[in-house]
Amino acid sequence: MSKERNLAIADALVSAVEACDFAQVRSLFAPDIVVKYNVFASELALDEAMAGMTRMRGMCTTFKYEDIERRVTDQGYVQMAAVTGVTDAGKPFRIDACVIADIGDDGKITAIKEYMD
Numbered sequence: 001m002s003k004e005r006n007l008a009i010a011d012a013l014v015s016a017v018e019a020c021d022f023a024q025v026r027s028l029f030a031p032d033i034v035v036k037y038n039v040f041a042s043e044l045a046l047d048e049a050m051a052g053m054t055r056m057r058g059m060c061t062t063f064k065y066e067d068i069e070r071r072v073t074d075q076g077y078v079q080m081a082a083v084t085g086v087t088d089a090g091k092p093f094r095i096d097a098c099v100i101a102d103i104g105d106d107g108k109i110t111a112i113k114e115y116m117d
């Protein structure tokens with residue numbers, strides 16, 4: 001796995017989420033991806049994760065990753081960022097988030113663990 005490839009995948013995921021391009025997000029994920037958020041008790045499969053992401057983005061008029069820091073790992077990457085935006089009720093928000101992503105040999109994201117504070 002190359003550092004450049006993993007960083008390009010991370011950039012593509014951020015861009016797709018910010019743009020609400022869920023077809024692109026899905027194309028970056030392996031069919032058997034496992035997604036775990038610290039705010040939920042269970043792991044999510046692909047369709048559950050996509051549904052949750054779609055609902056979450058639907059509640060925001062703006063959504064942006066800021067102050068992104070990344071480290072490439074042997075398995076994928078770790079990303080720290082501030083997630084900022086405005087809810088559809090007009091309330092600004094800022095959430096600090098850390099993502100640990102595993103990427104398979106085929107370039108698909110196989111696992112995401114996201115910690116939000």
